[in-house]
Amino acid sequence: xxxxxxxxxxxxxxxxxxxxxxxxxxxxxxxxxxxxxxxxxxxxxxxxxxxxxxxxxxxxxxxxxxxxxxxxxxxxxxxxxxxxxxxxxxxxxxxxxxxxxxxxxxxxxxxxxxxxxxxxxxxxxxxxxxxxxxxxxxxxxxxxxxxxxxxxxxxxxxxxxxxxxxxxxxxxxxxxxxxxxxxxxxxxxxxxxxxxxxxxxxxxxxxxxxxxxxxxxxxxxxxxxxxxxxxxxxxxxxxxxxxxxxxxxxxxxxxxxxxxxxxxxxxxxxxxxxxxxxxxxxxxxxxxxxxxxxxxxxxxxxxxxxxxxxxxxxxxxxxxxxxxxxxxxxxxxxxxxxxxxxxxxxxxxxxxxxxxxxxxxxx
Amino acid sequence: xxxxxxxxxxxxxxxxxxxxxxxxxxxxxxxxxxxxxxxxxxxxxxxxxxxxxxxxxxxxxxxxxxxxxxxxxxxxxxxxxxxxxxxxxxxxxxxxxxxxxxxxxxxxxxxxxxxxxxxxxxxxxxxxxxxxxxxxxxxxxxxxxxxxxxxxxxxxxxxxxxxxxxxxxxxxxxxxxxxxxxxxxxxxxxxxxxxxxxxxxxxxxxxxxxxxxxxxxxxxxxxxxxxxxxxxxxxxxxxxxxxxxxxxxxxxxxxxxxxxxxxxxxxxxxxxxxxxxxxxxxx
Amino acid sequence: xxxxxxxxxxxxxxxxxxxxxxxxxxxxxxxxxxxxxxxxxxxxxxxxxxxxxxxxxxxxxxxxxxxxxxxxxxxxxxxxxxxxxxxxxxxxxxxxxxxxxxxxxxxxxxxxxxxxxxxxxxxxxxxxxxxxxxxxxxxxxxxxxxxxxxxxxxxxxxxxxxxxxxxxxxxxxxxxxxxxxxxxxxxxxxxxxxxxxxxxxxxxxxxxxxxxxxxxxxxxxxxxxxxxxxxxxxxxxxxxxxxxxxxxxxxxxxxxxxxxxxxxxxxxxxxxxxxxxx
Numbered sequence: 001x002x003x004x005x006x007x008x009x010x011x012x013x014x015x016x017x018x019x020x021x022x023x024x025x026x027x028x029x030x031x032x033x034x035x036x037x038x039x040x041x042x043x044x045x046x047x048x049x050x051x052x053x054x055x056x057x058x059x060x061x062x063x064x065x066x067x068x069x070x071x072x073x074x075x076x077x078x079x080x081x082x083x084x085x086x087x088x089x090x091x092x093x094x095x096x097x098x099x100x101x102x103x104x105x106x107x108x109x110x111x112x113x114x115x116x117x118x119x120x121x122x123x124x125x126x127x128x129x130x131x132x133x134x135x136x137x138x139x140x141x142x143x144x145x146x147x148x149x150x151x152x153x154x155x156x157x158x159x160x161x162x163x164x165x166x167x168x169x170x171x172x173x174x175x176x177x178x179x180x181x182x183x184x185x186x187x188x189x190x191x192x193x194x195x196x197x198x199x200x201x202x203x204x205x206x207x208x209x210x211x212x213x214x215x216x217x218x219x220x221x222x223x224x225x226x227x228x229x230x231x232x233x234x235x236x237x238x239x240x241x242x243x244x245x246x247x248x249x250x251x252x253x254x255x256x257x258x259x260x261x262x263x264x265x266x267x268x269x270x271x272x273x274x275x276x277x278x279x280x281x282x283x284x285x286x287x288x289x290x291x292x293x294x295x296x297x298x299x300x301x302x303x304x305x306x307x308x309x310x311x312x313x314x315x316x317x318x319x320x321x322x323x324x325x326x327x328x329x330x331x332x333x334x335x336x337x338x339x340x341x342x343x344x345x346x347x348x349x350x351x352x353x354x355x356x357x358x359x360x361x362x363x
Numbered sequence: 364x365x366x367x368x369x370x371x372x373x374x375x376x377x378x379x380x381x382x383x384x385x386x387x388x389x390x391x392x393x394x395x396x397x398x399x400x401x402x403x404x405x406x407x408x409x410x411x412x413x414x415x416x417x418x419x420x421x422x423x424x425x426x427x428x429x430x431x432x433x434x435x436x437x438x439x440x441x442x443x444x445x446x447x448x449x450x451x452x453x454x455x456x457x458x459x460x461x462x463x464x465x466x467x468x469x470x471x472x473x474x475x476x477x478x479x480x481x482x483x484x485x486x487x488x489x490x491x492x493x494x495x496x497x498x499x500x501x502x503x504x505x506x507x508x509x510x511x512x513x514x515x516x517x518x519x520x521x522x523x524x525x526x527x528x529x530x531x532x533x534x535x536x537x538x539x540x541x542x543x544x545x546x547x548x549x550x551x552x553x554x555x556x557x558x559x560x561x562x563x564x565x566x567x568x569x570x571x572x573x574x575x576x577x578x579x580x581x582x583x584x585x586x587x588x589x590x591x592x593x594x595x596x597x598x599x600x601x602x603x604x605x606x607x608x609x610x611x612x613x614x615x616x617x618x619x620x621x622x623x624x625x626x627x628x629x630x631x632x633x634x635x636x637x638x639x640x641x642x643x644x645x646x
Numbered sequence: 647x648x649x650x651x652x653x654x655x656x657x658x659x660x661x662x663x664x665x666x667x668x669x670x671x672x673x674x675x676x677x678x679x680x681x682x683x684x685x686x687x688x689x690x691x692x693x694x695x696x697x698x699x700x701x702x703x704x705x706x707x708x709x710x711x712x713x714x715x716x717x718x719x720x721x722x723x724x725x726x727x728x729x730x731x732x733x734x735x736x737x738x739x740x741x742x743x744x745x746x747x748x749x750x751x752x753x754x755x756x757x758x759x760x761x762x763x764x765x766x767x768x769x770x771x772x773x774x775x776x777x778x779x780x781x782x783x784x785x786x787x788x789x790x791x792x793x794x795x796x797x798x799x800x801x802x803x804x805x806x807x808x809x810x811x812x813x814x815x816x817x818x819x820x821x822x823x824x825x826x827x828x829x830x831x832x833x834x835x836x837x838x839x840x841x842x843x844x845x846x847x848x849x850x851x852x853x854x855x856x857x858x859x860x861x862x863x864x865x866x867x868x869x870x871x872x873x874x875x876x877x878x879x880x881x882x883x884x885x886x887x888x889x890x891x892x893x894x895x896x897x898x899x900x901x902x903x904x905x906x907x908x909x910x911x912x913x914x915x916x917x918x919x920x921x922x923x924x
Contacts, residue, residue: 009433009435009436009437009439009440010435010440013437013440013441075401075405076403078401079401079402079403081400081401082371082372082373082376082400082401082402083367083368083371083372083373084373085373085374085375086375188398189398190398190400191375191379191398192398193396193397193398193399193571193572194396194571195396195502196497196498196499196502197499273684273685278685319496319497319498319499323498328401328405328406329406329569331405331406332405332406332407332408332410332569333405333406333407333486333569334407335405335407335408336405336406336407336408336486339408339430339437339438339467340430340431340436340437340438341431341468341547342431342432342613342628343431343432343468343469343531343547343548343549343611343628344468344530344531344532344547344549346549346595346611346612346613346614346628347530347531347549347550347551347595348530348531349614350530350595350596350597351528351529351530351595352528354526355524355525355526355528358525358526503748506748507747507748507749507752508749509749509752509786511756511782511785511786514785514790515774515778515781515782515785518778518781518785518792518795519774519775519778521792522775522777522778522796522814523775523814587790587791587792588790588791588792589791589792589793590792
C-alpha cells in the first residue's frame with residue numbers, strides 16, 4: 001500500500017551506494033593513485049584549477065574515486081576544501097620569477113628570452129595512436145631511458161628563470177594604458193560573499209576557478225561577436241611559480257613550494273585620451289590558472305577585460321558571467337531538479353485545478 | 364569520516380555562518396550575504412540549510428531532517444547521514460524530540476516550541492528576482508522598501524486568472540519591513556511562520572544568503588484587501604489512513620485500481636497519529 | 647498665473663564626463679555642447695524654468711539640444727549634476743527634489759509625476775496586461791485594493807479611447823498609437839499634478855499623431871493637469887503649449903508665450919525654426 005511505499009527510502013539509498021561502489025570495481029581492474037598522478041596530467045590540471053585546490057595527489061585520488069568524472073572530482077575537492085582552515089595568505093608573487101617550461105607570444109615573432117615551445121598538444125596531429133593500446137611498462141621505461149640518454153649541447157641551454165615579460169617591452173614604449181599599482185589585500189571570495197559591483201580581485205578569483213568549458217565558451221562568444229574585447233595574445237607562460245608566506249606583517253617571507261601556473265596577458269586596443277588628444281593604447285586582459293590550462297587562461301583574459309568594460313552584452317555583464325561560471329553551483333542546481341518536488345507540485349496542481357474550475361469570471 | 368572536523372566545517376567558517384545568522388535574527392527577513400562553503404552534497408540540494416545546521420549543532424542536539432514532508436526521502440536521508448557521520452549526534456523522526464529541524468519544502472504539522480530551531484532550505488531567496496534579474500538592483504529595491512514588483516506580479520495573476528496563481532514559495536512581508544521568500548513551502552505552511560514559538564532560519568547555499576524570522580515576529584502573506592490570501596484546500600478529501608482533513612495531503616494513485624487517494628504529507632506525524640490511535644484502541 | 651509655480655527648476659546642469667581646466671573656464675569655447683579637450687558633454691547647462699498650475703509648457707529643440715536629458719533628470723531617470731528643483735506638492739516647495747533619497751525620489755515619481763516616453767518600451771512592461779501596466783503606478787503609490795485599481799484603470803482606458811475589452815491584452819499586441827495611449831493612461835493613473843511628455847507623437851502616422859495630440863489637449867482641459875511637452879516639432883508645440891522654451895546645445899536660448907515666439911522669434915536659431923514651419 002501507499003503508506004509502505006513512502007518509507008524504505010533509507011534502504012534504497014544504501015543499496016544505490018553499494019551499487020555505485022561495485023560499478024567502480026566490477027571489471028576486476030585496478031589503478032593506483034600514483035599512476036594516475038604520473039599519467040593524467042591534463043585531468044589533474046583541469047581539476048585543480050576548477051576546484052581551486054592545488055594538490056596533485058588529492059586530485060588523483062578524486063579522479064580515482066569519481067571514476068574519471070571531472071564534475072564529481074571537482075566537487076569532492078571543493079567539499080574537502082571546506083574542511084580546511086585558511087591559515088595564511090601567500091605574499092605577492094611576480095610571474096617574472098616563474099621557472100618557465102613554456103612561453104610563447106602571438107604578438108611578436110622575436111621576444112626577449114625567445115619563444116619556448118615546451119611540451120604542447122598544439123603542434124600535434126590529433127590522430128589516435130593505436131600503438132599505445134599495446135604499450136607496456138617496459139616500453140615506457142625503455143622510451144624514457146632513450147629520451148634521457150640524449151645529450152644536450154652546452155650552448156643550447158636556455159635561461160628559464162627571470163624571463164622578462166612581453167608586456168614590459170610595450171610598457172617601455174608607453175603603449176600600455178597605465179593604472180596605478182595596486183597591491184591591496186585581495187577580497188577572498190571563499191570568506192566573504194560577492195556583492196555587486198564586484199572588485200577585480202573577486203572577478204579574477206571567480207574566473208580562475210570557473211568551469212573550463214563555460215569560461216572557454218563565454219570567452220569564445222565574446223570573441224565571435226557577442227562582445228567587444230578582441231585580444232592579441234601577448235604572452236602565454238606556463239611554469240612553476242614560487243609561493244611564499246609571511247607569518248606577520250613585518251616578518252620574513254618563507255618559501256612554501258611552487259605551483260604549476262598558466263599565465264596569459266592579452267593586448268586589447270583601447271581609446272585613451274592623453275593631454276586632450278585621442279590616442280590608441282593597449283589594455284591588458286589577464287588570465288591565470290593552476291596547472292597548464294592555456295585555453296581557459298586565454299578565455300579568462302578576454303572575460304577579465306570584458307568585465308572591466310561593462311556593456312549591455314552578457315559577457316560584459318558581471319552578474320551574468322560571475323554568477324554562472326562556477327561548476328559546483330551550476331551542476332548542483334541543474335541536478336537538484338532530480339530531487340522530489342511533490343509538495344511544490346501538489347501546491348501548483350491544486351491551484352491550476354481551482355483556476356480551471358472557477359475560470360476567469362470577470363470577462 | 365574521522366579525518367574531518369566536528370560538524371565538517373572548520374571553526375572559522377562556522378563562526379562566520381553564526382555571525383550571519385545573528386545578523387539575520389537582528390534584521391528579520393533581511394537576506395544576509397555569506398561566503399557559503401562547498402558542501403559534500405550538491406548546491407541546490409540543501410547546502411544553505413546544511414551549513415546553518417552544521418554551524419549551530421552541538422553534541423547534545425537532536426536532529427530531524429525532512430524533505431517534502433518525509434524523513435526518508437533521498438535528500439533528508441543524505442543530510443541526516445552527513446551530520447550524524449561528522450558529529451555523532453542523535454537523530455529522530457519525531458518533531459517533538461528534535462532540537463534542530465532541517466527541512467526542504469515543509470514545516471511539520473506538529474506545532475514547534477520555543478526551544479527548537481527550524482532550518483529551511485532555500486533554492487531562490489530573492490522574491491523580486493522574476494521582476495528584476497540584477498542582484499545589484501534588487502538589493503537597492505529592498506533598501507528602499509520598494510516592493511511594487513512583487514505586488515504587480517500578484518495583480519497580474521489576478522487579472523489573468525481572477526486569483527493569484529503562486530503555488531508554493533508565496534512571498535511574505537516580515538515585521539512590516541522586508542518582503543521575503545519563505546522557501547518553497549506550500550501556502551498551507553505560511554501561517555506557521557507568523558508569531559512562531561520557534562526561531563526559523565533560512566539558508567540559500569548557492570545564492571549565498573542567510574535570513575531569519577525570530578520567534579513571535581509578524582509575518583503576513585502578501586494579499587490585496589479584496590483578494591485575501593488563501594492556503595491550499597483539499598475540499599472533500601481526507602487522508603485515506605488517518606481520515607484527517609486539516610493537514611497537507613499528498614495525492615497518490617493506487618497501482619491496482621488506478622484510483623486517486625490521499626495521505627498525510629508529513630509522514631512522521633501520520634505515524635505518530637496512528638501509534639497514538641493504536642494505543643487508544645488497545646485500551 | 648500669479649500663483650507660485652507648481653514646479654521650479656533652478657540652474658539645472660547635466661554633464662557626461664569629468665570636465666577639465668579648459669571647459670570649466672567661464673568663456674570656454676565648446677563644439678556645440680562638447681568639450682574638444684576632454685570630451686565632456688554638457689547635455690544641459692544652467693537650465694532654469696517654472697511650470698504653473700494647469701499650463702502646458704513646450705520645450706522645442708533639435709536632437710542633441712538637451713531637452714530629453716532634461717526630462718530624464720526631472721523624472722530621476724538620470725542623476726542631475728548640479729541644480730535645484732522644487733515641487734509645490736512636495737514639502738510645500740521647500741525641499742530640493744534632486745538631493746532626496748532614492749526612496750523619496752521614488753515617491754515623487756510614483757505619486758507626483760507622470761511620464762510618457764517616446765519609446766513605449768521604456769514606459770511599459772510589454773508582456774504584462776495593459777491594465778496591470780496602468781495599475782502599476784497605483785500599486786507603487788500604495789493602493790492595495792484590486793477593485794479600486796481595476797475601476798480606475800478601466801476609466802482611464804476609456805478616457806484614452808481604448809476598449810475595456812482589450813484591457814487584459816499586453817501592450818506588445820498593440821499598435822504604436824495605442825501603446826502611447828496606454829502610456830498616457832499609466833502616467834495619469836496615480837492622479838499626478840504634473841505630466842511629462844517626451845516626443846510622444848514622434849514616429850506615429852499623421853492621423854494617429856492628431857488623435858494623440860487631441861487626447862492630450864482634452865486631458866489637460868478636463869483634468870487641469872500641468873504638463874511639460876518636449877518635441878523637436880514646432881507644429882506639436884504650437885498646438886499644445888501655452889508657453890514655450892527653445893533649447894540649443896544644452897541651453898535655453900529663448901522663452902515666452904508660444905504665440906509670441908511664433909510671431910516674433912528673436913534668436914537666429916528660433917527664426918530659422920519658425921520660418922521652416924511656415
